[in-house]
Amino acid sequence: MQTSHPIGVFDSGYGGLTILRQIRTSLPDYDYIYLGDNARAPYGSRSFETIYEYTLEAVKWFFDQGCPLVILACNTASAKALRTIQQKDLPGLAPQNRVLGIVRPTSEVIGDMSEGGNIGILATQGTVESQSYILEIKKFFPEVKIEQQACPIWVPLVEYGEQDSPGTNYFIKKYIDLLLKKDAQIDTVLLACTHYPLLETKIKEYMPVDIQVVTQGKIVADSLFDYLNRHPEISERITQEGALSFYTTEQATTFNQQAARFFGAEVNATQVHKL
Template identity: 35%
Template sequence: MTTPMNTINNRLPIGVFDSGVGGLTVLRALRELLPGEDFRYLGDTARLPYGTKSRESVVRYALQSSRHLVAQGVKLLVVACNTATAAALPDLAEAYPGIPVVGVVRPGARAGCALNTNGRIAVMATESTVQGGAYQAAIRELCPNMRIEAAACSLFVALAEEGWTEGPLVEGIVKRYLDPLFARFEDQPPTSLVLGCTHFPMLAGAIAKVAGEGVTVIDSAVTTAQEVRELLVRHGLGHPEPDRPDAKTYFFATDGRERFARVGSIFLRRAIDPAEVTIVDL
């Protein structure tokens, strides 16, 4: 039986998992907002990408990843993967009723609605996320009269993993995606642009520059971190020493230690030594 929320030790770490390294943008936002917390990050690199898998497989993978983290002892779970959030969040909440579980979709959708001023929201995500409609559904639930248009921006993933995040080449690719997306709104462009993939915050600066001053770019990594902070406060789970300098992060992957460290260093914006990455079999 899962431990009731009010008896969870607030000194326990926060567990974060993703299909790979994209969720490290969420981890980075969490570490910046909650510097006194310890973290356990798991990238299921042996089975990425989740977006090409069936819902049943994604649910199974998410339960296996979360089980590894829960077994180590965590006080909160963050699903730092859009596909896993859309497919498995209810299953994870049911599996761990005593542990808060946060996904990346709803925080981004909520911010997109809250910061919108003209009833039009654009979503940039991967093909599977766009086709699955998770952001569209979450936005419609929160603000039913909002007009939503979404575009699959697959090249952004490769650009982020190569560390190509700014400059004329990147801005040109962003423009190729943004122009037809914004054109769908016809009379006026959206005032909110939600980044619906955890890789995309790496390109947020270039996207904001191309989108223009009238468009607020919503970084779902940042909005997820803000929701985590609110949950910690609400449930009294924040670390009693919120500014301690010795907070630790441990990394786990299911394959490719060296690649995880190399690409992960780009996403986390600090060097990850391959020796810091523990390979696990789920």
């Protein structure tokens, strides 16, 4: 019998640690398990079918660990796999459990952050191709204008610790310029990838000063806080001892070295050999 029932937080690699960090700031008492599928990262350029398959495997793993709630802290997984898992798989797997993403909570508030209603999105190729942000934002803010730009080099730069290298400047400026060429009236830019907060300082260097740059960590944390308040039947099933565990499908020593940059503290992970 499971004695611990933590919140599961999933990402294809390290980026979801920026989300977990904010969630723990808002909700420090709950127990958490983080899983990074680093051995198969990045997800951004993979097909819908592959991302769905990988994400479903992770969700099943979390359920086996006793998690009543799983957060897909990965934009690509949220965009390409979440809805199918919620509608097709969850009723048969564990109808009493819940799987949430980060696209919807971001979409619910981003329109209010733009004074002129012109929003830019910087994301992975997979998130852009899914059109998920455009579809979701339009549900809440039908009048806004949205432009997207894929940034396929940004995640590898962060993963390899090159975010401060001179060569990174070129690729940051390149994708910002491409986005702003699509709409000169953009006043709010969403960084729709959980790796991008590590590039935030440089992004702001090349972003016009009158454009607001938005990251997702606090948005998701605030949304989860609200969700648990509205759903005591889920909240009451989560253990609250402040426990925190990290797992990775890659070698743990490699994960630990990189993860600290994203989480802002030392990480001691355990390797999962098979999901």
